[in-house]
Amino acid sequence: MDFLTRVAAAAITLFARFITAVRGDWRGIEPVPRQRVYFANHVSHGDFILLWTVLPPRMRRQTRPVAGADYWLKSPIRRFIGRDVFNAVLIDRNRESRTDDPIAQMAEALDGGASLIVFPEGTRNETDAALLPFKSGIYNLARARPSVDLVPVWIDNLNRVMPKGEFVPVPLICTVTFGAPLHVGADETREAFLARAREALFSLSPHAQGNGR
Amino acid sequence: MTAPHIDLLKLLSGLAAVLVAASIAGYILQRRLSPDGSNAVIENLNDRVKAWWVMIILMGAALLFGRTGIILLFGFASFAALREFVTLTDTRRGDHWAVAAAFFVILPYQYYLVFIDWYGLYSIFIPVYAFLLLPIVAALRGDTDRFLIRVAEVQWALMICVFCVSHVPALLSLEIPGYEGRNLLLIAFLVVVVQSSDVLQYVWGKLLGRTRIAPDLSPSKTVEGFVGGALSATLVGAGLSWMTPFTPLQAGLLSLVIVLMGFFGGLVMSAIKRDRGVKDWGHLIAGHGGFIDRLDSVIFSAPIFFHVVRYWWSLT
Numbered sequence: 001m002d003f004l005t006r007v008a009a010a011a012i013t014l015f016a017r018f019i020t021a022v023r024g025d026w027r028g029i030e031p032v033p034r035q036r037v038y039f040a041n042h043v044s045h046g047d048f049i050l051l052w053t054v055l056p057p058r059m060r061r062q063t064r065p066v067a068g069a070d071y072w073l074k075s076p077i078r079r080f081i082g083r084d085v086f087n088a089v090l091i092d093r094n095r096e097s098r099t100d101d102p103i104a105q106m107a108e109a110l111d112g113g114a115s116l117i118v119f120p121e122g123t124r125n126e127t128d129a130a131l132l133p134f135k136s137g138i139y140n141l142a143r144a145r146p147s148v149d150l151v152p153v154w155i156d157n158l159n160r161v162m163p164k165g166e167f168v169p170v171p172l173i174c175t176v177t178f179g180a181p182l183h184v185g186a187d188e189t190r191e192a193f194l195a196r197a198r199e200a201l202f203s204l205s206p207h208a209q210g211n212g213r
Numbered sequence: 214m215t216a217p218h219i220d221l222l223k224l225l226s227g228l229a230a231v232l233v234a235a236s237i238a239g240y241i242l243q244r245r246l247s248p249d250g251s252n253a254v255i256e257n258l259n260d261r262v263k264a265w266w267v268m269i270i271l272m273g274a275a276l277l278f279g280r281t282g283i284i285l286l287f288g289f290a291s292f293a294a295l296r297e298f299v300t301l302t303d304t305r306r307g308d309h310w311a312v313a314a315a316f317f318v319i320l321p322y323q324y325y326l327v328f329i330d331w332y333g334l335y336s337i338f339i340p341v342y343a344f345l346l347l348p349i350v351a352a353l354r355g356d357t358d359r360f361l362i363r364v365a366e367v368q369w370a371l372m373i374c375v376f377c378v379s380h381v382p383a384l385l386s387l388e389i390p391g392y393e394g395r396n397l398l399l400i401a402f403l404v405v406v407v408q409s410s411d412v413l414q415y416v417w418g419k420l421l422g423r424t425r426i427a428p429d430l431s432p433s434k435t436v437e438g439f440v441g442g443a444l445s446a447t448l449v450g451a452g453l454s455w456m457t458p459f460t461p462l463q464a465g466l467l468s469l470v471i472v473l474m475g476f477f478g479g480l481v482m483s484a485i486k487r488d489r490g491v492k493d494w495g496h497l498i499a500g501h502g503g504f505i506d507r508l509d510s511v512i513f514s515a516p517i518f519f520h521v522v523r524y525w526w527s528l529t
Binding site: 021023157160163166168169170171172173175 | 237292293297298299300304305309310312313316317323495496
C-alpha cells in the first residue's frame with residue numbers, strides 16, 4: 001500500500017469518526033484477526049467505511065469489501081477509493097453481461113487470506129423496511145467455503161446521517177454491532193439459511209430490541 | 214509570564230496535586246477492594262479521576278493557546294454535544310437542511326461572534342435568528358408530520374449545546390476594571406466550582422445519602438449529598454476568590470448560584486435521558502458516557518454566571 005492510499009484511508013476514517021463518532025460493539029465476537037465474512041445491512045455507500053473504521057487497524061488491511069463494479073469503476077476518484085484504498089472485490093452485478101462468477105471471485109479472495117464485507121440485500125435499502133430480503137449470494141458463498149465464520153453486523157443510524165438524495169451529511173452518532181458467527185448446516189436449505197442469517201442480523205438492530213426510535 | 218498565567222499555574226498545580234492524591238487513593242482502593250474491576254463504586258471513582266485529568270490537561274492547553282484555544286475547545290465541545298443531542302431526537306428527512314445548518318452554519322458562526330466579541334449579536338443570534346429561520350427551512354420541505362415537536366427539538370438542541378456552552382468562552386470578553394487580561398481565570402473558577410460540586414455531591418451522597426431527592430429522575434441523587442455538596446462547593450468557591458475579581462463573600466454567593474443551576478440542570482438533562490430511554494448521552498469515552506454527561510452542569514450555570522457577572526462587574 002503506497003503513501004497516497006494510506007493518507008486517503010486515514011482521511012476517510014477520520015472524517016467518518018468526525019461525523020458519526022462511530023463505535024464498534026463487539027457483542028458476538030472478539031476484535032481478533034481471524035478470517036471472517038462480515039455481512040451487514042446496507043443503506044448507504046458509507047456502510048463499509050464505518051465497518052472498516054471500527055476494525056483494529058491491523059485487521060483493516062485484511063478486510064475487503066465486496067462491491068458493485070458498475071458503481072466503483074465509474075469515475076477515477078471512485079476507482080481510486082474502491083480499488084486502491086479499500087482493495088474492494090469488484091463484482092459485475094449484471095447477470096447477462098458478466099464474465100466472472102461473483103462467488104468464485106469472493107472464494108478466491110478468501111483463499112488469498114482476506115476477510116470480506118458483504119451486503120446480502122444486494123443493493124442499498126431505500127425503503128422504510130429495516131431489512132430487505134437476502135439474495136442467494138451469501139448462501140452460495142457459505143456453501144463454497146463452509147468453514148469461514150459468517151458474522152452479522154448491524155450498522156445503525158447511517159441512514160439518518162445521509163438520507164437518500166442528500167449530499168451534506170448530518171453529524172449523528174452511529175454504532176456498528178457485531179453478532180455471533182454463523183455457519184451453514186450440512187443439510188440446511190437455501191431458504192432456511194437465508195432466513196436464519198437475516199434474523200441473526202435483524203436481532204442486532206435497535207428495532208428488534210424495542211428501544212428503536 | 215504575565216499575571217494570569219501565574220495564578221492559573223498556581224491553580225493547575227494545586228489541582229494536579231489533588232488529582233495525584235486522588236489517583237493514588239483510587240489505585241490503592243482498586244488493588245485492595247476491586248482487583249478484578251468488580252466494585253462499581255471504585256471503578257466509577259477512578260473513571261471520574263481520569264475524566265478530571267483530561268479536563269486539567271485541556272485547561273493547561275488553553276493556558277498555552279489562550280483565547281483562540283479556549284474558543285476552539287468549547288466550539289468542539291458544542292459540536293460533540295450537539296451530535297449527541299440530535300442523535301436522540303426525532304428529526305427526519307424533512308429536517309435534514311435545518312439540522313445541517315445548525316451544525317455547519319449556526320454553530321461556527323456563534324463561536325465566530327464570540328471570537329470577535331460581538332455581544333449584541335451572539336446573545337440573540339440563536340434565540341432570535343436561528344429560532345425564526347430554522348423552522349422556515351424545515352417548513353419549506355413540506356413534511357408536516359410532528360412538525361412542532363421536530364422544530365422544538367432542533368431549537369432546544371441548539372440552545373443547550375451551542376448557545377449555553379458558548380457563554381463559557383464569552384466570559385473572556387467581559388471588561389472588569391482591575392481584572393484586565395485575567396478573564397481566563399473566570400472560566401477556571403466556573404469549571405472548578407461546577408466540577409467540585411459534582412464530586413462533593415457524589416462524595417457526601419456516598420457518605421451520608423439517605424433521602425432520595427428525585428427518585429424518578431436520578432436515583433443516585435440524595436438530599437444529604439446535595440446539601441453537603443452544595444455547601445462545601447460554595448466554600449471551595451469562596452476560597453478561590455483570590456483568582457477572581459470578587460470578595461470571598463461574593464465568590465461564595467456566585468458559587469452557590471452556579472452550584473444550584475448546575476444541580477437542577479443535571480436533573481433536567483436526566484429527565485430528557487429518561488424520556489428518550491437512554492442511560493448516557495453518548496459513548497465518547499468508554500465508561501464515561503457522552504460529552505453532555507460531563508457538561509450538563511456547566512451548560513445550565515454558564516449563561517447565568519455570565520450575565521450576573523456582566524451586570525454587576527463588567528463595563529461592557
